[in-house]
Amino acid sequence: MATKAQMYAQMADHAAVQLTSSWNEWMRFLDTASRLYKYPFHDQLMIYAQRPDATACAEYDLWNDKMGRYVRRGSKGIALVDDSGDRTRLRYVFDISDTGTRPHSRTPWLWKMEERHIDSISAMLENRYGVGGDDLGGQLTEIARRLAGEYWADNGRDFLYIVDDSFLEEYDELNIEVQFKAAATVSIAYSLMSRCGLAPEQYFTHEDFMPVFDFNTPATVGALGTAVSQINQQVLRQIGVTILNAEREANKERSQQNEQHLNLHSERGLSDSQPATDRTARNAPGQVRQDAENLLEGSPAHPLQPSADEREAVPAPVGDRPDREQPIGAADAKTGAGGGRDRGTESPRHDAVGGPDEQLQGPGGGDSAGGTYQQLTLNLFLSEAEQIQNIDEAENVKASSAFSFGVPGGHTF
Numbered sequence: 435m436a437t438k439a440q441m442y443a444q445m446a447d448h449a450a451v452q453l454t455s456s457w458n459e460w461m462r463f464l465d466t467a468s469r470l471y472k473y474p475f476h477d478q479l480m481i482y483a484q485r486p487d488a489t490a491c492a493e494y495d496l497w498n499d500k501m502g503r504y505v506r507r508g509s510k511g512i513a514l515v516d517d518s519g520d521r522t523r524l525r526y527v528f529d530i531s532d533t534g535t536r537p538h539s540r541t542p543w544l545w546k547m548e549e550r551h552i553d554s555i556s557a558m559l560e561n562r563y564g565v566g567g568d569d570l571g572g573q574l575t576e577i578a579r580r581l582a583g584e585y586w587a588d589n590g591r592d593f594l595y596i597v598d599d600s601f602l603e604e605y606d607e608l609n610i611e612v613q614f615k616a617a618a619t620v621s622i623a624y625s626l627m628s629r630c631g632l633a634p635e636q637y638f639t640h641e642d643f644m645p646v647f648d649f650n651t652p653a654t655v656g657a658l659g660t661a662v663s664q665i666n667q668q669v670l671r672q673i674g675v676t677i678l679n680a681e682r683e684a685n686k687e688r689s690q691q692n693e694q695h696l697n698l699h700s701e702r703g704l705s706d707s708q709p710a711t712d713r714t715a716r717n718a719p720g721q722v723r724q725d726a727e728n729l730l731e732g733s734p735a736h737p738l739q740p741s742a743d744e745r746e747a748v749p750a751p752v753g754d755r756p757d758r759e760q761p762i763g764a765a766d767a768k769t770g771a772g773g774g775r776d777r778g779t780e781s782p783r784h785d786a787v788g789g790p791d792e793q794l795q796g797p798g799g800g801d802s803a804g805g806t807y808q809q810l811t812l813n814l815f816l817s818e819a820e821q822i823q824n825i826d827e828a829e830n831v832k833a834s835s836a837f838s839f840g841v842p843g844g845h846t847f
Contacts, residue, residue, distance in 0.1 A: 439522040443515050446476065449483040450655040457643035461635075462486065464621060467663065468629035471670045475659035477514050481527075484512050488529040490542050494815060501540045502829060503533040504821035536822060538829045545677045547630045555630075558676045559669075571623075571632050574669075578622035581665045582615045590614070593657055601648040614658070617645040621662045622669075629670055 436444070453463050466486050467478040481488050491512060497503045511526030530542070547555065552570055559573055560566040563580065567573040586593075590611060597603050602610050620642045627634035649658045816824065 437522075439515065439524050442480070442513050442524060443517070443522055445483065446480055446515055447652040449479055450652045450659070451650060453479070453659075454646050454649050454655055457640045457646065460621070460643060460646050461624065464625045464662075465628050468625040468666065468670070471625070471629065471663070471666045473663070475656065475663040478663060479659065480514050481512055485529055488512065488531075490530040490544060491527040493525075493527055497528060497533050498821055498825060499828070501533075501542075502825050503530075503535055503539045504818055504825060505532055505815070506534050507818050509533075534818070536825050536829070539825075545674045547673070547677060551677050551680055554680050555673055555676050558672060562672060570630070571627055571634075571637050574626045574630070574632075575619070575623040575637070577669065578626065578665070579615070579619045581669070582618035582622060582661070585618065585661050585665060586611055586614055589661070596651075596653040596657055598651075598653075600651040600654045602654060605648075613645045613648050614661075617643075617649060617658055618661050618665075621646065621658070622665050625662065625666045626669055626673075629666075630673065 453460055463479075463482050463486075466482045466488065467473075467475075469489055470478055470481060470491065473481070481491065492501070494505055494511075497505055505528055509528055509532035511528055514525045514527060516523045516525045535541075556566070556570055556573060559577060563577045565573055565576045565580070567576070593614065594607060594610060597605075597610060602613060605613065620638060624634045624638060627637065646658070649655050815821075
């Protein structure tokens with residue numbers, strides 16, 4: 435009798451084949467994957483199959499311990515298949531919509547591209563990839579084409595061995611390459627535009643996605659999905675850091691303007707008519723305030739501050755080839771690392787809180803005895819009341835420690 439982990443693994447294979455049976459289905463998957471771009475493909479696939487509307491996911495313990503959020507009673511974990519060890523296991527994560535907040539809870543900051551960011555993003559992309567242009571959508575499409583070509587040059591030989599039983603089986607090597615590049619290019623470009631809010635449906639028609647239909651086995655879908663996932667992560671991380679840096683600069687300028695305004699009032703012997711709480715909130719150093727829609731619908735924004743190690747410029751793209759130093763608190767999926775079953779060169783490692791662009795998005799580690807590898811029915815875990823009590827007690831300890839040592843409270847990731 436198949437174990438639960440084996441049943442989910444079979445579900446993943448079935449879901450993979452379904453993805454490329456319809457261009458609408460593939461686009462819907464790309465929309466979900468673009469929001470969860472720090473996940474490797476096989477995790478994106480499992481999340482899409484179970485919770486296609488998921489926005490920011492993490493383990494039970496991470497929501498409690500790092501974010502100060504409790505998992506609501508009755509929430510059902512999203513099962514992710516982990517076959518990196520000697521046996522297949524299940525890891526469970528929960529979307530932010532499954533969690534509740536306390537007064538000191540934290541909410542991940544998820545970047546949103548706005549009109550004022552376009553020039554700096556376009557300049558960064560031109561500097562990184564040597565592709566310019568007045569239309570960001572066209573620029574992203576050309577970058578997708580180039581990176582798909584580079585990926586094939588590095589991994590194409592291995593891809594030729596997994597085309598058995600797929601529609602690609604009848605093609606010669608040249609045409610397999612052509613189909614892969616075409617399918618990867620349109621998928622990458624669509625995902626990049628989707629995450630940036632550029633209405634990709636205005637750039638592509640269903641004919642553009644025809645090459646994707648040739649990838650109709652778990653192995654070929656996994657190889658294509660791995661390529662798309664790794665390249666998207668590379669580019670979207672760079673875009674996210676560019677937006678974060680732009681927001682920090684804008685906040686710095688606003689803080690300086692406010693300081694000048696206060697100094698002017700002081701020199702003239704005038705009192706500032708604004709409440710002190712408003713002035714304090716506006717002048718908080720390094721603070722990035724976004725509207726609720728910058729995170730997800732119906733959820734208040736509460737940005738997290740990256741650590742000093744994460745305040746670097748945009749990290750080097752995979753195409754530059756040197757190994758990238760990973761920010762503290764993140765376990766990013768590295769391009770080109772060894773992978774799992776029929777999934778090309780995908781890395782088994784995943785993201786956690788602390789990336790330079792989005793502060794939460796991805797399952798971390800955990801051992802088999804922890805909450806990561808158990809399904810949450812809230813019979814195996816603490817009740818809401820117990821979670822809330824533990825979260826509040828932990829917050830009180832942090833506040834007491836901060837008072838004793840004269841250090842500001844709160845977390846820095």
